[in-house]
Amino acid sequence: MSLLTRLFGEKKKTAAIAKERLQLIIAREHVDGKASPDFLPALQKELLDVISKYVKIAPEDIKVQLERQDNLEILEVNIILNETSPPSRPQ
Amino acid sequence: MRIVVVTSGKGGVGKTTTSAAFASGLALRGFKTAVIDFDVGLRNLDLIMGCERRVVYDFVNVIQGDAKLTQALIKDKHADTLYILPASQTKDKEALTEEGVEKVMRELEAMGFDYVVCDSPAGIERGALMALLFADEAVVVTNPEVSSVRDSDRILGILQSKSRRAIEGREPVKEHLLVTRYSAKRVEEGEMLSYKDIQELLRVPLIGVIPESEAVLHASNQGVPAIHLKGTDVAEAYADVVSRFLGEDKPLRFVSYEKPSLIKRLFGST
Numbered sequence: 159m160s161l162l163t164r165l166f167g168e169k170k171k172t173a174a175i176a177k178e179r180l181q182l183i184i185a186r187e188h189v190d191g192k193a194s195p196d197f198l199p200a201l202q203k204e205l206l207d208v209i210s211k212y213v214k215i216a217p218e219d220i221k222v223q224l225e226r227q228d229n230l231e232i233l234e235v236n237i238i239l240n241e242t243s244p245p246s247r248p249q
Numbered sequence: 250m251r252i253v254v255v256t257s258g259k260g261g262v263g264k265t266t267t268s269a270a271f272a273s274g275l276a277l278r279g280f281k282t283a284v285i286d287f288d289v290g291l292r293n294l295d296l297i298m299g300c301e302r303r304v305v306y307d308f309v310n311v312i313q314g315d316a317k318l319t320q321a322l323i324k325d326k327h328a329d330t331l332y333i334l335p336a337s338q339t340k341d342k343e344a345l346t347e348e349g350v351e352k353v354m355r356e357l358e359a360m361g362f363d364y365v366v367c368d369s370p371a372g373i374e375r376g377a378l379m380a381l382l383f384a385d386e387a388v389v390v391t392n393p394e395v396s397s398v399r400d401s402d403r404i405l406g407i408l409q410s411k412s413r414r415a416i417e418g419r420e421p422v423k424e425h426l427l428v429t430r431y432s433a434k435r436v437e438e439g440e441m442l443s444y445k446d447i448q449e450l451l452r453v454p455l456i457g458v459i460p461e462s463e464a465v466l467h468a469s470n471q472g473v474p475a476i477h478l479k480g481t482d483v484a485e486a487y488a489d490v491v492s493r494f495l496g497e498d499k500p501l502r503f504v505s506y507e508k509p510s511l512i513k514r515l516f517g518s519t
Contacts, residue, residue, distance in 0.1 A: 180442075180450050
């Protein structure tokens with residue numbers, strides 16, 4: 159480190175760059191590690207149970223998935239109701 | 250009996266050097282210790298321990314029933330209560346079965362071993378998974394360098410999901426961070442991640458910092474675990490690691506760098 163760089167400041171130290179990059183990538187990989195959370199199958203089953211109380215529905219008619227866009231997570235639930243199936247317990 | 254895995258994800262960071270030094274240190278403290286090489290196909294622990302010419306049977310021979318455990322264990326030259334179980338150099342990695350490894354661990358326990366140190370291969374495949382499967386504690390060896398830190402984070406995730414303790418929902422594997430190949434000078438100059446940076450990134454309690462040192466090569470050249478090289482910083486740093494592992498309070502050493510004084514810089518130092 160020369161006197162000049164000390165006086166006039168200098169470029170960012172590479173160790174600091176390394177730390178910053180690691181903070182980002184590790185945080186990101188922790189989220190990715192949970193890409194398909196293990197609660198999804200359970201959620202799907204419980205949804206099926208609840209909906210079946212009111213409407214006749216097959217297990218494959220419910221699709222649950224988690225999508226990620228940048229910092230946003232979207233839980234998408236698709237339930238297909240068969241037109242011909244009447245409500246099993248009309249209210 | 251406690252099973253300790255020495256792991257890292259990344260290769261070349263000092264797992265085998267650490268396994269050899271750490272297991273030797275435990276034995277020097279009087280504990281009956283076994284150190285097992287899980288790197289099937291690329292065994293090296295025997296060379297680092299200096300017992301390569303005494304290997305007759307190996308870990309896979311024991312698992313497959315071709316040899317007894319007592320025939321395969323090699324008694325260490327330097328420490329009375331230390332035994333080495335070498336990896337197979339020829340067999341397939343798939344030879345390491347869960348049942349086989351478990352059987353060997355049970356047998357070691359019955360033989361009265363206090364500690365088993367598992368020297369993990371690099372990567373996250375079978376050998377590495379088998380090395381950490383039965384672990385009670387883990388020493389995660391990390392260099393102050395981006396790829397090593399990232400891989401350590403990855404292996405920590407695996408410890409927390411794929412170890413027996415994790416699978417069975419028992420108390421988690423006790424994790425220890427060991428930073429190796431550390432240069433206090435380069436850290437001071439802002440060119441290297443500090444041990445505090447690494448600890449902050451990985452969030453694992455620090456068990457020690459091993460300085461970058463020429464002594465490590467001297468040790469491996471001779472097949473003598475680095476902890477035996479009296480008077481070297483590496484030997485002392487490893488001895489401190491063993492003390493901390495056993496619950497003793499030891500301040501960190503070899504982590505600060507004193508800049509040479511102006512006089513020294515002008516006239517040179519010896």
